[in-house]
Amino acid sequence: xxxxxxxxxxxxxxxxxxxxxxxxxxxxxxxxxxxxxxxxxxxxxxxxxxxxxxxxxxxxxxxxxxxxxxxxxxxxxxxxxxxxxxxxxxxxxxxxxxxxxxxxxxxxxxxxxxxxxxxxxxxxxxxxxxxxxxxxxxxxxxxxxxxxxxxxxxxxxxxxxxxxxxxxxxxxxxxxxxxxxxxxxxxxxxxxxxxxxxxxxxxxxxxxxxxxxxxxxxxxxxxxxxxxxxxxxxxxxxxxxxxxxxxxxxxxxxxxxxxxxxxxxxxxxxxxxxxxxxxxxxxxxxxxxxxxxxxxxxxxxxxxxxxxxxxxxxxxxxxxxxxxxxxxxxxxxxxxxxxxxxxxxxxxxxxxxxxxxxxxxxxxxxxxxxxxxxxxxxxxxxxxxxxxxxxxxxxxxxxxxxxxxxxxxxxxxxxxxxxxxxxxxxxxxxxxxxxxxxxxxxxxxxxxxxxxxxxxxxxxxxxxxxxxxxxxxxxxxxxxxxxxxxxxxxxxxxxxxxxxxxxxxxxxxxxxxxxxxxxxxxxxxxxxxxxxxxxxxxxxxxxxxxxxxxxxxxxxxxxxxxxxxxxxxxxxxxxxxxxxxxxxxxxxxxxx
Numbered sequence: 001x002x003x004x005x006x007x008x009x010x011x012x013x014x015x016x017x018x019x020x021x022x023x024x025x026x027x028x029x030x031x032x033x034x035x036x037x038x039x040x041x042x043x044x045x046x047x048x049x050x051x052x053x054x055x056x057x058x059x060x061x062x063x064x065x066x067x068x069x070x071x072x073x074x075x076x077x078x079x080x081x082x083x084x085x086x087x088x089x090x091x092x093x094x095x096x097x098x099x100x101x102x103x104x105x106x107x108x109x110x111x112x113x114x115x116x117x118x119x120x121x122x123x124x125x126x127x128x129x130x131x132x133x134x135x136x137x138x139x140x141x142x143x144x145x146x147x148x149x150x151x152x153x154x155x156x157x158x159x160x161x162x163x164x165x166x167x168x169x170x171x172x173x174x175x176x177x178x179x180x181x182x183x184x185x186x187x188x189x190x191x192x193x194x195x196x197x198x199x200x201x202x203x204x205x206x207x208x209x210x211x212x213x214x215x216x217x218x219x220x221x222x223x224x225x226x227x228x229x230x231x232x233x234x235x236x237x238x239x240x241x242x243x244x245x246x247x248x249x250x251x252x253x254x255x256x257x258x259x260x261x262x263x264x265x266x267x268x269x270x271x272x273x274x275x276x277x278x279x280x281x282x283x284x285x286x287x288x289x290x291x292x293x294x295x296x297x298x299x300x301x302x303x304x305x306x307x308x309x310x311x312x313x314x315x316x317x318x319x320x321x322x323x324x325x326x327x328x329x330x331x332x333x334x335x336x337x338x339x340x341x342x343x344x345x346x347x348x349x350x351x352x353x354x355x356x357x358x359x360x361x362x363x364x365x366x367x368x369x370x371x372x373x374x375x376x377x378x379x380x381x382x383x384x385x386x387x388x389x390x391x392x393x394x395x396x397x398x399x400x401x402x403x404x405x406x407x408x409x410x411x412x413x414x415x416x417x418x419x420x421x422x423x424x425x426x427x428x429x430x431x432x433x434x435x436x437x438x439x440x441x442x443x444x445x446x447x448x449x450x451x452x453x454x455x456x457x458x459x460x461x462x463x464x465x466x467x468x469x470x471x472x473x474x475x476x477x478x479x480x481x482x483x484x485x486x487x488x489x490x491x492x493x494x495x496x497x498x499x500x501x502x503x504x505x506x507x508x509x510x511x512x513x514x515x516x517x518x519x520x521x522x523x524x525x526x527x528x529x530x531x532x533x534x535x536x537x538x539x540x541x542x543x544x545x546x547x548x549x550x551x552x553x554x555x556x557x558x559x560x561x562x563x564x565x566x567x568x569x570x571x572x573x574x575x576x577x578x579x580x581x582x583x584x585x586x587x588x589x590x591x592x
Contacts, residue, residue: 003031012049014039041071045078053078059088063117064106068124073131079156085133087152090118094148113505122510122546124152126449129551130491134158178387179377181317185391189328190398193335212239213469214300218282218330219308220245221259223427224352224417227461228305230260233271235465242297243277244287246308252277262588264423282308282326287333298336303348303468306330311429313385313540320388327351327392331399338406348476349400349409350468353393355483355555356386357413359544362553372479372559381544401478410476412464415483415555418454418573424580426457428590431537431545436501436582438518438534440591441527444507445498446514448490450551454573455484462566470563477563483555486572490550496575500582501591515541 002009012035013024021038028034039045041058042065056078065071075085090097093116101107107117125136134155140146215232219225220243232241248255256277260267280288287294309323334347341347358370359381374397380390393411400409419426426433439445455463463482470476498508509517515538521527522535529535547553561568585591 002033009033010035012037012053014041016040041065041074042067044074050077051080054080054083056083056085057088058085060090062087063089063119064104064109066109067112068110068114068119068127069112069130072128072133076131076133076156081157083156085128085152085154085156087124087154089124089150089152090148091121091124091138091150092148093118115506120510120512121150121152122449122512123447125154126447126491126510128152128154129449130489132157174382175377178382182377182387182391182394185317185321185324186394186398189324189391190331190395193328193331193399213237213302214240214242215303215305215468216242216244216297216301216333217305217307218244218326220277221256222307223263223425223457224414224461225307226256226259226263226265227420227458228307228464229256229275230265230267230271231458231461231465233267233274235469238274238469240300241275242301243275244282244308245277245279247279247281252279255279263425264420264584282329283322285329287329298333299340301333301337301347303350304330304334305350305352305464305468307352309352309389311385313383313431313537315384317384317387317391320384320391323388324391324395327395331395334400334407338403343405346406346408346472348468349396349407350464351392351396351409351411352464353411353413354386354389355413355415355548355553356381356383357390357393358555359386359548359553362547368552369554369556370481371556372477372481374479383540397478408472408476410467410478410480412467412480412482412560413555414460415481416452416454416549417460418456419577419581419584420458421456421577422458424577424584425588426581426584428585428588431540432549433585433590434533434537435541436497436585437591438527438532439498439503439514440501441531442514442517442521443503444509444514444517445494445501445503446511447494447508448511448546448550450490450546451487451554452490452493452549452551453484453487453554455482455567455570456573456577459566459570463560463564463570466564466566467560474563477559480560480563481555481557482560482567483557484570484572485557485561485567486570487551487554488572493573493578496578497582500579511546 002011010033013021013028014037015021015024016039018038021036025036037046041062056075058075062068062071062075079085110117121138128136134157136152136154138150138152140150215238217225217228217232220229229241229243232238243256245252245256253275256275257267257272278289278293282288289297306327308326312319334349338347357380358375361370361375361379362368364378374393375390377390380386396409396411400407416432435446460482467476467480494508495505498505518532518534519538521532534541557567582591
């Protein structure tokens with residue numbers, strides 16, 4: 001076929017056996033572009049071949065070596081930086097094949113932790129990316145034979161970027177409908193914004209100059225919220241921290257103090273005296289506060305951090321309508337406060353958004369590195385949660401960003417918020433916490449490849465405070481990302497977590513196989529949801545986790561590092577801190 005194309009090509013045939021190389025030379029001697037070498041792929045290539053090849057083709061060969069990783073590393077040395085490897089390999093076991101090839105010595109060469117010569121495509125991707133390959137993809141389809149053998153393609157370099165999976169392709173037709181729904185919500189929730197601005201233009205303005213910084217925070221009893229409240233209360237230039245928490249039967253201050261204690265946050269009496277705590281329903285008129293309390297709030301507030309949010313990955317966007325009303329009420333608070341202020345005094349507003357609003361960016365942009373910019377609908381994770389956060393981002397564009405002389409507003413998207421760097425407390429109601437809990441129950445931990453980017457919750461809080469209290473003479477960027485700029489290898493973290501969970505290394509298995517165990521355990525009623533919570537997130541884990549949590553989606557933090565000393569100084573998560581996370585989960589009863 002190469003000869004009929006009449007293109008300039010050089011094809012080097014290699015094999016370990018000199019007899020096979022000789023037979024190939026005899027068979028293909030009429031083709032002038034053919035060259036022949038005896039080569040063992042468990043050894044580096046000859047010097048004159050290093051970095052010379054555009055394509056390396058390996059057909060059912062590399063599995064028959066001692067180490068997939070070492071053989072993949074040697075093979076990569078053949079390739080130019082813009083080259084690619086094409087592997088044809090079995091990816092599922094068939095016992096009749098064992099009966100045939102089990103008689104071959106090479107079938108049993110492996111000593112790299114495999115339990116069979118044949119491994120899944122995800123294991124191939126892990127091994128390839130561990131030695132420097134970039135994007136790894138493979139053929140797939142609905143027919144059963146597609147599970148047995150695949151063509152795996154690995155780029156010699158560059159960032160990992162997942163191809164668009166079939167489930168995502170089916171969702172593209174819904175983009176128009178999603179956009180129409182999103183536009184409707186934004187229009188309805190921002191339609192009345194500006195009423196107070198019109199009133200202030202007509203002379204109903206107090207020209208009030210607030211004394212000190214009054215910061216309003218929603219969701220102050222949550223993991224991030226409690227750390228935000230504590231961080232702000234410790235700052236000498238913050239006069240008051242106003243916590244708007246959801247209603248509870250518990251006394252407000254007692255509940256806030258209990259939240260601090262649970263998370264290992266130490267507060268002095270002086271810190272606590274700065275707190276004003278309301279328990280209310282933020283979706284109600286004037287945030288559910290009395291007229292007196294709401295008036296006092298609008299009179300004094302200088303900074304607003306809207307952090308509270310109900311998280312449910314399975315809810316459709318309609319279930320988040322109360323959150324849209326809350327967002328509208330928080331924007332109205334900013335407008336009412338601005339209406340009392342003298343010209344030049346601006347209200348600062350920070351909305352805590354999510355990585356979900358950029359979850360599909362790499363699929364359409366062909367680039368894993370997500371810029372700190374406004375997004376279009378095709379970059380948003382197509383879930384109710386993703387669309388809901390995106391609606392709130394657009395609500396800011398339709399309101400506060402139109403009046404830069406009155407407001408300083410920013411959207412902050414968070415990556416993976418990890419546990420505290422001091423206490424180890426990690427919110428147990430997050431997807432990674434669910435993975436850890438299910439792993440302990442199943443006595444198996446998933447083997448991830450690529451990169452992780454964990455930022456301890458106290459450092460996330462410090463970064464958010466840096467941004468919201470940025471000097472008024474520095475203009476805020478409209479969008480920031482908070483993600484650990486120091487990327488770490490999953491292959492270094494996985495054995496630490498598995499050991500802390502007392503899971504043997506032989507039970508660290510490919511993620512695909514781990515998901516099957518999650519399903520099997522649930523189907524067989526061996527483990528209920530409380531012990532196997534990953535079952536609740538199967539769709540997200542199956543479609544999005546590897547891309548969003550293993551290096552396929554990386555949040556750029558250029559804007560944030562420019563304006564936050566805290567994020568500039570964030571370092572990697574140490575092994576001892578990772579063990580502290582597991583210890584804290586055990587101490588609070590989440591893990592056994």
